[in-house]
Every structure is written in structure tokens, then in C-alpha cells.
Amino acid sequence: MVTGVVMTERGVGKWLRRYGFSPQRPDRRSYRQDQAKVDAWLRDEYPAIAARAKTENAVVAWADQCGLRSDTAPPGTSWAPKSQTPIARVSSRRFKVNTMSAITSRGTLYFTVFTERFTAKTFTGFLDRLARQAGRKVHVIADRHPVHRSKAVTAWLKANTERIELHLMPDYSPEPNPDEPLNADIKRHIHAARAHSADDLAHETRRSHHQRQPTIVRSYIHAHHVRYTSNKATQQFRLNKTAPVTSMPSSRGWKRTADGSSGRGPGTRRAGTCRPPRSPAATARWPAGIGRQANCRRLGRVRHRRPGRAPCGWWPRQGRGVGR
Template sequence: MSPAEREVLRLRVVAALESGRVEGYRQAAEVFGVSERSVGTWWRAYRREGRDGLATRTGRPGPAELINAADRGTLFTAMADYTPEELLIGGPLWTRQAVVELIRLVVGVDMTEQGVGLWLRRHGFTPQRPARRAYEQQPAAVRAWLDEQYPAIETRAKSEGAAIAWVDQCGLHSDAAPPGRSWAPKGRTPIMRVTGKRLRVNVMSAVASRGALWFTVFTERFTAPVFTAFLDRVASQAGRKVHVVADRHPVHRSNADRVELHLMPGYSPELNPDELLNADLKRNVNASRAHTVDRLAHESRRFLRRRQRQPHIVRGYFRAPHVRYAIM
């Protein structure tokens, strides 16, 4: 292991002891493949001096060029595989300050936050909004879906001359935050007039990779009869058999004639292209300005009808990285 890799290992071992994921030096040594003596030394240094007790002692302050290619690889691997929280140097996100701490502890180089920002951009990093993933998601189930189950569905649909439609539902609330941002002078927050009423409409939609879009907007509860009626409508308008892919909502265990239902892995909404239509809808329909439920439903239908006439945008949903596998 390189010196930088050893520093990351120290941080991981101490973080595991601190969080209780391992109990005692012996278990930590077994899990991480190090000696009990090393675990004890690192733990005592951490208890005595905090994170500084685990820092590299051989480095010196200097510019970003002091970080060689091997150490950069170690730093980037640590950022990809762990959160700052797991390495005892920050919260759940890799902020510039967290990267400053990682560099100082692992390779002994002191950098400013501004310098770290420039250094990260130089090596292909950009600030991004993190994608959400459920703790309960089972990676093995997702891999089986991508490698085995969905390809089998696609093969059957092609042999039957059937369509594949991805279904999801969402709610629009009048008390949701207004979509988007508005430029304004510093210190003068822009104001948007909204309704003080609590209104809601529900939307169920289905999209296909060639640009087809079906939807229904309703105010009643989302129930099995509502879902079944929507699927029947999709099959009727498609004019052929439809393989419907949906999440594991209890209602989705219903079925309808001419429709074959397939359930995605649990807690994996990012695999459903229809989620991108939901996000598009919420960005472009300002529910907070609707004064009545009828008006909110009207605005939702108007937006969805516009998207029906824009199949190139619907096809674009399927080009997002996590759903490209669904292009048929």
C-alpha cells in the first residue's frame, strides 16, 4: 500500500470503531486485515489528538502539484467509496472543506478551499446535486433486474409485437415550494404570490421509449380500481398488448386484461423513466399559484397534453444515465 492508502485505511478503521460497526481491536483487525497492535496504536492516537493524530507527518504545506498521480488516485478512490462522515472528517457530502481535510490527513498537504475547488475542477470534478438512493435498496436485486429480468421482458415484448410502458404516479400540492430560482439583488429575497389554500391533485402517467405518453389527472385517492382503469385505457389507446413496468406500490399488484404487469426492484425509483416526467411536471406546473383544485388539475392536464405533442422530449427521458437500459 502507498502511504496515502495507509492513511485512508487508518481513517476507516477508527471510523468503524467510533461508530460501533466493529467491536474491539480484534474484530477491527480481522475486518480490515491489519494487526491488533496497529489498531490499538491508531485508536489511542485518535483519542489523544483527534483526527490530527491520524494525519501524515511527512508532508509539508505547498501547492496542488505536490499531490502526485498515485496519491491523487487514492484520494479520488476514497471520495468515490466513502462519505466524509465515514472517514470522520465531515458530514455526508464531499464539500471543499471536507476535501481540504482529506488531503491534509492523507497526504499532508495544506490547501485553501478555493485552491481545492480549482484543483478538483482541473481533474474533472464539478459540484453536483446528489442523486437519492434508499438505504433499503438491494444492489443484487437491481443487478438481476438490469441483467436478467428486464432483458427477458424486452425479448418477450418484441416477439409479441407488444409495447413496454413505464408507469408511476405523483401528487401536486399547492403548498409545495415554487419551482426554480429567480435572480434578485443580494439580501433582497424575491417574493412570489401564492395561494394559502392546501390543494392537491394526483397524476398517473405512462411513458414509452419511442415517445408515447399516457396520463390521467384525478382528485380521488389512488386505489386499485383507479390503477386498473388507467391500465385498461393505456392498452386501448396503444391498440396492442402492453407490458407495464411499475414500482412495488401495493396497488400495483392489481392487473387488467391485455396488460401484463412487471414489478421493479424495491426502493429503486431511479430505474423508472416515468419519474423524470414527474420531475418535469413539478418543475413546470406552479401548484402554489392555483386557487382551486380544478385550476390545478387544468394546469396539470395542459402541461401533460403539451408533452404528448413533444415525443422528442419524452424520448429524452430515456437518455438519462440510469434509465438508458430501457430504450427499446
């Protein structure tokens, strides 16, 4: 530890960059959050929920609610000539619109928009519609909002055990919920201050939700703190927890052995490759150990050149991204 050294601000920045530091915007975390409980929930509770859902042929959905207010939302940005600040006409009235949504790892989005307060009746109505539209049992993961723990909601859940099951996350821990990026995206793209009334704001909110395609919804689970929601990550987590992995695809599709080696010895090949039939003339023209590039006779024109190896480096189209 270096003490008693006087440095300039620029010198401190150079010293920090030299040792691998960079200026970054920190993530916000509540000081009341218990990281041990969050780690235990991710390690024990969620894999158990995912395993039960798979056994029951159910759906796992993450739910959350948020509000949009006209007096707190910024008007956004716009283009204007230099040194001429643009003027946005906003409403001076105060109104609010609430929305509740639930997403799945496959990119399915369920939502509702309402102008009244968020109560137990609103929450149970949303859960009833969610189970009816899903067509099977749904395991809902949500935060510990007072409405989620109310007596009315608990009684409704007991009467609908075969349709809905609610699981609560640790206190003050919204980060593991992949529905939070959806709320942030909605707030960022909806200019609530420009709406003239609550009906206009509700219409804009519904339109923004309808624009969220499954590919966009699936992108919300790519953040580092919610990657556990993907099916592959959950399955791999259970394998690491219960039994050692003997064979798994690497980032390039090669089969790795238990000792971690790539197994690229004699006779090894990529997972998912195919060997097209070869005629005697082709064998004589392209002997083993020489790479070539041509069309696969069974799988179309998916090409891959492998110099120095047998001319059989073909893989199916759906297998080209194995392990990525």
C-alpha cells in the first residue's frame, strides 16, 4: 500500500489504468440486501423450482410491476440546431399508469396495464389470466411486495394450487429478476411527460409492450446477473452440483474430456459433424490428411475447410453453433 505520495489527478488516472482500472458507472445495490441469502436462493431454491417445473411440465415466469408518472419522467432528447435548445410541449397534469408483466426464458411476454392502485385483486386477476393463457401450470417468481404476501393472495393461491405457484425472492434483491430490464426498457422508451392524459399514456404503454418481440424479451436474460434463468445454465448448474461432468461441448464445439483437455487427438472430430460418402476416385484424389472444400452431399452447402485433416469436416446447419 502506497501512502504519503502526492499525485495529480491526471497522474492518479494514469496509475489506475496502468494496473487495470477504468472509470465505470457502478451498479446500485441496497445496503439492506443480504448477499448470503441471494447466493443461497440462486444455488438451492431456483434449481429446485426449475426441476419441479420440468417434472410437472410447467412454465417458469418472472413477474414484476412498475409505474409511469407524467411529472417525473424526462421529456427525452431531440435533434436541433446548435445553440438552439429544443422545446417539448408536455402536460402539466399529474397522472400515473401502472403495468405488470411476466416473462419466460423462451421470450413469452404477459402484461397488463391499469390506472388504479396495485392491490391483491389486481394481482390475483393477473395470475388468473396468466395461467389461462399459458394453458398449463405456472411457477411465478416475484419479489416480496406487500401485496404478494397479503392474506387475500395467499388464500387465492391455496385455492389454485394446481394452476399457479408463487415463489418469492430474497428481500431488497431485484437484480436476479429478468423482468427488471424490461421495466427499465419501457421507462426509457416511453415519454410519459409528453402524454396528454392517462389514457394516452396507457395506450403508449400497451403499444410499447406489443413491440417487444420474443427475440427482444430473450435478450433481457443475457445480462450477467440474470443468466441463471437460461435452461442450459440451470441444467449445467445442477450437473456441477450433483455429479461431475464427463463430457461437455466447449465454446468451439469440441468434445472435452473429464480432465479438461480438448481431445483433439488422432481420430477426434467436431460434435455434430457428418462424413459424406466417398467414391474410390475421390479417395484416390483426396487422400487422408489433406484438407478440401466442397459441398456436403447430405446437408447442403455448409462448408468448412480443415487443412491437414481428412476431408470430412462437415457439420449440420443447426450444429454449427454448438456450445456458443
